[in-house]
Amino acid sequence: MVRIDERNAAVEPRPARPPRRRHTQRVPVALLLPAVAGLAFLVLPLAGLVVRAPWATLWQRLTEPGALTALRLSLQTATVATLVCLALGVPLAWLLARVEFPGRRVVRALVTVPLVLPPVVGGVALLLVFGRKGLLGTWLDAAVGVTLPFTTTGVVVAEAFVAMPFLVIAVEGALRGADTRFEEAAATLGAGRWTTFTHVTLPLIAPGIAAGGVLCWARALGEFGATITFAGNYPGITQTMPLAVYQTMEGGDLSGAVVLSLILLIVSVTILAALRDKWITSG
Amino acid sequence: MAGLTAVALAGLVGCGGTDDTGGNAAPSAEVTGAVTVFAAASLTESFTQIGKDFEAAHPGSTVTFNFAGSSALATQINQGAPADVFASAAPTNMATVTDAGNGDGTATTFVRNQLVIAVPKGNPKGVKGLADLTGAGVKVALCAEQVPCGAAAKKALSAANVAITPVTLEQDVKAALAKVRLGEVDAALVYRTDAHAAASDVDGVEFAESAGAINDYPIVVLKNAPNRAGAQAFVAYVLSDKGQAVLTAAGFQAP
CATH class of the missing domain: 3.40.190.10 (Periplasmic binding protein-like II)
Structure with missing residues (x-):
């Protein structure tokens, strides 16, 4: 996330950097060894997935309707959850970055709570509020006849709850890194806060929003704990890819679980790489 | 020191809870240390009680449980989880373990449930x-x-x-x-x-x-049990009259 801040701080053309000094000194072993161990620790489990994949039957398993249903549901819900997070999270980030109000530090801390909360706890909390017997859920059920648990909307709610802090933090970082002189100039030229926001601020921090959106989407795609606790597990309705992986593994079908994991890995890495090329590195 | 231990043990037995564990349930000479039991989620309440009774009957032993769906437990055992005993809620999931050669001997049905x-x-x-x-x-x-x-x-x-x-x-x-x-x-x-x-x-x-x-619940000592004596004693306890009494009180049927 620090990196994202830097990128957005760099939206304004910088003075030319001093020429980089060549690092001709040797890399200290005390740094190199843990670095390599850390890399191995991150890469080995993924390599394990590739090694243990049942390559012979891979294509047949890839095209099984169950896998495709779960994948489609995952992509749809993660995308809708990201849109929800953008609609609510960007204004929230703006509020935190641009408006002085009492208790702002507390609000910022509250925003990051879902980030450190175990997602299962988030799912329980969502049930207590939006469940059929929950604080708001009772009212929703009685007044509008809407219940969220066990619905695809419930999956989106769970994913948005867990993923939104990533977006808010990234966008707030972008806002803080952006040069406020452009906004001040717009204000002196008579633009109101809304016009300034839509015509100056948004274009200025677009790369930051894109980066935050990608992060948010990736987190939503991988969501498991809040989803299974709050939305339940039913194929085609609430069973996203992570839930399908879990159920397949629990059922003893190890190679099936590996195939599903590989699909999720390949799809998410491909999409992230494509978005990265399009949005993030262009900044 | 010996006196202190005796007092501690007496306290442990006293804490055991149920009155019917006062007698010598089984020879407890060889059974010490941790016994790890992987048991079907439906056994949560009754096995927790049996575990306490077992610890009271075998001072120096501790029983730890992993309660989950039987299929998940079978997967964990076949992936090498260090368990001593597996109690499944159905023969199919038990067969997953025994067919993979991870059971020690054949499984015994200890209760039925519906x-x-x-x-x-x-x-x-x-x-x-x-x-x-x-x-x-x-x-x-x-x-x-x-x-x-x-x-x-x-x-x-x-x-x-x-x-x-x-x-x-x-x-x-x-x-x-x-x-x-x-x-x-x-x-x-x-x-x-x-x-x-x-x-x-x-x-x-x-x-x-x-x-x-109606589901038959089988139980087995696992082949790679880290505490084989403890595992055998625990299975024997579950099959004993005292173990069966706890299970019947919980609503299970005799096999």
């Missing part, structure tokens, strides 16, 4: 049988098919010729029960013993077709 319809206390939807679960206004939680309670539910439903569209497929019977306790569903197919254990929150509605889907 399904009931768990509904919120007072049965607000007036559920009397499986046929009442088919309506659109009734939300039902089932166990996933891989788990014994799910397999039994499937069997009972096809015996009754009733098709249900559940709202969720849970990974073990306690998770299905929890959805009823939370009020998120109107009914769940769980074991009679689970409804019994949650009697303060749920009612168990008996239905005729459950007789056609």
Whole structure:
């Protein structure tokens, strides 16, 4: 996330950097060894997935309707959850970055709570509020006849709850890194806060929003704990890819679980790489 | 020092809880250390009690449990989880372990269990049988098919010729029960013993077709048991009159 801040701080053309000094000194072993161990620790489990994949039957398993249903549901819900997070999270980030109000530090801390909360706890909390017997859920059920648990909307709610802090933090970082002189100039030229926001601020921090959106989407795609606790597990309705992986593994079908994991890995890495090329590195 | 130990042990036995463990249940000479038991979620309450009784009968031993869906436990055991005893809620999941050569000898059936319809206390939807679960206004939680309670539910439903569209497929019977306790569903197919254990929150509605889907619960000492003596003693305790009494009190049927 620090990196994202830097990128957005760099939206304004910088003075030319001093020429980089060549690092001709040797890399200290005390740094190199843990670095390599850390890399191995991150890469080995993924390599394990590739090694243990049942390559012979891979294509047949890839095209099984169950896998495709779960994948489609995952992509749809993660995308809708990201849109929800953008609609609510960007204004929230703006509020935190641009408006002085009492208790702002507390609000910022509250925003990051879902980030450190175990997602299962988030799912329980969502049930207590939006469940059929929950604080708001009772009212929703009685007044509008809407219940969220066990619905695809419930999956989106769970994913948005867990993923939104990533977006808010990234966008707030972008806002803080952006040069406020452009906004001040717009204000002196008579633009109101809304016009300034839509015509100056948004274009200025677009790369930051894109980066935050990608992060948010990736987190939503991988969501498991809040989803299974709050939305339940039913194929085609609430069973996203992570839930399908879990159920397949629990059922003893190890190679099936590996195939599903590989699909999720390949799809998410491909999409992230494509978005990265399009949005993030262009900044 | 010896006196101190004796006092500590007496305290331990005293804490054991039930009155019927005062006597010598089994020779306890060789049984010490930790015994790790992987047991079906439906055994949570009764095995926790049996574990306490066992520890009281075998001073110096501790029993730790891993309660989960039997299919998940079988997967964990076959992946090398360090367990001493496996108690499954169905022979199929036991076979997953023994067929992989991870059982020590053959499994013994120690209890049987059957399904009931768990509904919120007072049965607000007036559920009397499986046929009442088919309506659109009734939300039902089932166990996933891989788990014994799910397999039994499937069997009972096809015996009754009733098709249900559940709202969720849970990974073990306690998770299905929890959805009823939370009020998120109107009914769940769980074991009679689970409804019994949650009697303060749920009612168990008996239905005729459950007789056609009775689960045998097998137990086995695992081949790679880190504490073989402890494992054998625990299995013997479960099969003993004292163990069986706890299980019967929880609503299980004798094999």
